[in-house]
Amino acid sequence: MRVENDGGEFFDILLDRDALSNISVMPRTPVYIICSPRPQVGKTLIARQLSEFLRLQRGDVLAFDVNIQEPSLVDYLPRLTETAEIDDTYGKMALMDRLIVDDGLAKVIDLGYHAFDEFFGMIAEIGFIKEAARSNVAPVVLFVADSDRVSTRGYHTLRETLPPNALVIVDNEYVLRGDLPETFMHGQLMRVAVLPAFLKSYIERLTFSFTNYLRTEKDTSTELHQWIRSNYFSFREIEQRLAQQQD
Amino acid sequence: MAKPAVIVVGADKGGVGKTTVSRTVLDYFSANNVPTRAFDTESPRGTLKRFHPDITEIVDMTTTADQMKIFDTLNTAKASVTVIDVRAGLMSPALASLRDIGFLDAAKSGQITFAVFHILGPSIASLDEIAETANFMSGAKYFLVKNFINNTNFFEWDQATYNAYFRKIKDATEITIPKLNEMAYEQVEVSSVPFLKFVANKGHKNESANYSFVLRGYVRHWLANVWSEFDRIKLTDIVTSKEKASRASAK
Secondary structure, eight states, X not given: OOOXXXXXXXXXXXXXXXXXXXXXXXXXXXXXXXXXXXXSSSHHHHHHHHHHHHHHHHSOEEEEEEOTTSSOHHHHOTTTEEEOOOSSXXXXXXXXXXXXXXXXXXXXXXXXXXXXXXXXXXXXXXXXXXXXXXXXXXXXEEEEOOSSHHHHHHHHHHHHHSOGGGEEEEEEHHHHOSOOOGGGOSSEEEEEOOOOHHHHHHHTSTTOOHHHHHHHOOOTTSXXXXXXXXXXXXXXXXXXXXXXHHO | OBOOEEEEEEOSSSSSSHHHHHHHHHHHHHHTTOOEEEEEOSTTTOXXXXXXXXXXXXXXXXXXXXXXXXXXXXXXXXXXXXXXXXXXXXXXXXXHHHXXXXXXXHHHTTSSEEEEEEEEOSSTHHHHHHHHHHTTOTTSEXXXXXXXXXXXXXXXXXXXXXXXXXXHSTTOEEEEXXXXXXXXXXXXXXXXXXXXXXXXXXXXXXXXXXXXXXXXXXXXXXXXXXXXXXXXXXXXXXXTOBHHHHHHHHX
């Protein structure tokens, strides 16, 4: 399912198509894992935006919803999203055997808080990171930080499991409401600004699309327009860093 | 030149994982470039031969001809290490045969390296097996293998009783084979390839295979744990000890 290319200058700048087309080697297949061991920190919101961004930038994306106990990505992007479970070996095979394939199709995983320990325990046990490197697959974990002990422990687990360049800390202003704790001040950071309550309600509607909003809203100075652009630029930076690591 | 080494893997009880352990030993030697041959005494089926057909021969250890095939070729075979997967019920008779042909004396005098991997079963009968087997163990490296691969409720014996048996055997060493994910184990069984090839996603003739990445990951992790046990007991050093050492011990 490919998106119509609007060819607009704005999207060219936003998506940095020139830079991406200049990559000389075969680009790695990215696998984005949005996670936190805490509920209600905005994982699905990040996963939604990232999925829409990747669809816009790359033409297609495949998302997996491993998030049965929280608001679900599959409810927002049903045509792009499959549900997945990792409670048993069958479920793990169904998910992980697809993530390890270098098919050029970007993947996004919305990982529920309840599955955090199981998922990253499995990642370590089956050697996913090493196999991914061999298979030209680039895992990127977006960890949504919170100020409690569970988040700190989860963060340390990730630092032990992942190479530094595969971990991005998401500082969601709506969750932290203050400075990011120093524990998380290592490596890459993505800041997500807080939205006013009425805009938050607006984007939480199941029919809302971030990309459609950018396309259709002529007034680029609106708060929501700026907010979406800012987040899309952050995603673009992550993609660019991936490409640079490869070079 | 390394002196010949014989490793017997066995138990008097069936279904405790003798062949599985033999397979891990063969994979371990293969990975460490130790030339190895194997004999499968599960005549005529030969489960070990199914996984390692190139280096395995099926024999009937109760016949003199096949005993000669194994032991008269120890010094002439290309492989310095011989692994014998002894089928259920044949462990004690096999050791008695080895004693009768003078093999155990040769091991005692250091001419041959001899090691026994005794796979323990879940029942108290295994304790009696230990006592029985121990009678043959002078001059051998004796390893008691607790095999948890199928996650059976092994070793629910009274620990004090087990320790009392264990202490009776001088220099016995325990090895623990950890649990392997059931689906991963089944998939390797179905594939009929060595664990190493399964991990490498290869078929019998090194052709590319299409095994699940997740299951390969589980097997890789499990095999690394098993091999760390073999590293701990310095298995490679045991089977590659030189003639010089044997002469010294003979003196």
